[in-house]
Amino acid sequence: MNIGEASKASRVSAKMIRYYEQIGLIPAAQRTASGYRAYGRADVHRLHFIRRARDLGFSVAETSDLLSLWNDQSRQSADVKRLAQAHLAELDRRIDSMRQMAETLKALIRCCAGDERPNCPILHILEQPDNGGPESEARTGAVARRPRGNRLAKRAPSY
Numbered sequence: 001m002n003i004g005e006a007s008k009a010s011r012v013s014a015k016m017i018r019y020y021e022q023i024g025l026i027p028a029a030q031r032t033a034s035g036y037r038a039y040g041r042a043d044v045h046r047l048h049f050i051r052r053a054r055d056l057g058f059s060v061a062e063t064s065d066l067l068s069l070w071n072d073q074s075r076q077s078a079d080v081k082r083l084a085q086a087h088l089a090e091l092d093r094r095i096d097s098m099r100q101m102a103e104t105l106k107a108l109i110r111c112c113a114g115d116e117r118p119n120c121p122i123l124h125i126l127e128q129p130d131n132g133g134p135e136s137e138a139r140t141g142a143v144a145r146r147p148r149g150n151r152l153a154k155r156a157p158s159y
Contacts, residue, residue: 001038001039001044002037002039003017003029005039006037006043006044006047009044010044010047010048011048012048012050017047024064025060025063025064026046026050046067049066049067049070050067053066056087057087057091058087062083065083066083069083
């Protein structure tokens with residue numbers, strides 16, 4: 001089947017299929033004589049596995065680890081369980097972080113009159129510098145990001 005058919009069968013977009021192939025999450029597809037990608041049932045089964053793992057919030061790296069375990073018939077289920085438990089702990093951390101953000105926003109919204117005056121406590125709090133305490137460093141937002149170097153250091157400040 002071609003990439004469109006594999007996409008429809010696995011419910012993974014053709015763009016993501018090409019990306020997963022590029023990063024090695026799936027093996028390179030067989031090619032037809034005319035150069036088109038050709039996929040079989042095993043490829044669609046692997047794509048379905050990847051989609052389900054990604055739907056559960058596993059990162060690409062974690063999904064790769066899960067695929068390795070899935071393909072290893074000598075695996076121990078304890079290894080899979082450890083990976084899932086670590087992922088659940090990270091999800092719980094993110095949920096707590098989002099709850100804290102929501103509570104802070106609720107408090108700020110209650111403090112804002114929302115009238116025609118320019119004074120706004122929400123903007124006032126946002127403009128304040130962090131106090132540098134442990135909470136300001138621990139919070140990474142709702143979605144943990146991997147470090148990519150110091151991208152901001154190369155930009156000029158925008159005031």
